[in-house]
Amino acid sequence: MKRSVKDLVNLKGKVILLRADFNVPLDGAGRIMDLNRVNESIPTIKYLIGQGAKVVILSHLGRPKGYEIRASLWQISLILMKRLNTKVYFSNKVIGPEVKERIRSMKNGDVLLLENVRFYEEETACDMKFAREIASYGDLYVNDAFGCSHRKHASTYGLARVLPNAVGLLVEKETMVLTDAMENPKRPFVAIIGGVKVPDKIKILKKFVDVADTILIGGAMAYTFMLAKGIAVGESLTYLDCVQVASDILQYAKDKGKKILLPIDHVIVHKNAQRQRKVVVDNMEEDMMGMDIGPKTIKMFGEEIARAGQIIWNGPMGLYEQDKFKEGTLKLAEVVANSKAYSIVGGGDSVSAIKLAKCEDKINFLSTGGGATLKFIEDGSLCCIDVIQEKIR
């Protein structure tokens, strides 16, 4: 067990460098689309304020190349102020004499948010000189950024190497829920995988074959598996590099007696059609592109979900961003929400889809991680959590 913030004593007057995950989704105009990650980071900040610590928060937002106004954390400081009901100071720099001075003048219980740490290229390079400079401003480091704990960056990994440290309450919760789900699943355990990041996600399927009872594959992921089975997929999005892995996974599941279900009908469009009407087919022809699972598949997947004891879902069943292709994802979201199973949903788009279906209150656990959640499920740990000290018993 990793040392938690709650294990830290005598926090009064201490400067805590807290790595939070304020990497919220932004729309084209730079407006925040969802505040789940900010909301989930509040308990740790509140706890530290309550202990009389001086809380200095670091985070990244987006993938800026140098300073970009839309990636500034300024707007997050305003939201934090409302959520915490206290003044939140903002520094437009992460390092330098002004920052040092600013921290030195903080009072117990004050909160200071530093600007987007990825405005500095040293961050993603995990530059240890940069990490040591930041570390010199604080007494302790707390990692509460679950969603970025799979990447060794200066503020997620470097700081933990040079300061006494602990994990925050969100990291603790995510770790506990996901570990328990993979080690003591309520059965039948149904895993639902979809979405588009096939090369990133395909490895996790092997883990699901090991642990889950049934695996439902939809979204673009399904077409690579259909190809592996020799089923026609027309012009649907496939990843040829992954066909062999898909084929190995199908064989592995067969050997282990685990069920992998693929879609049996599809909402398609014709590649060069002028008007993209919604068309449902069982078998795909050459010029067809699969955009969503069809009604028979929704029914078939729904029956598995309704029987489940536990569900883990990552990746939408279709292009849910478009009305014509959202039905598969939204209908399954409802079935998951209404099932008696313990349900976990992870992934940026997957969580957005659950919210679009207005089902978020009926899902047992919405993970704040995307890639991090999958990596955790695969490996049972993450590098930036591993580096944190163990609890002293």
Ligand code: ADP
């Ligand atoms: P998450 O963010 O939940 O991990 P991904 O990013 O892997 O999920 O996948 C989400 C994306 O996959 C969405 O933008 C969705 O439109 C896309 N998608 C789903 N099904 C298909 C499909 N059949 N063809 C193309 N894109 C798809």
Ligand code: MG
């Ligand atoms: Mg995504």
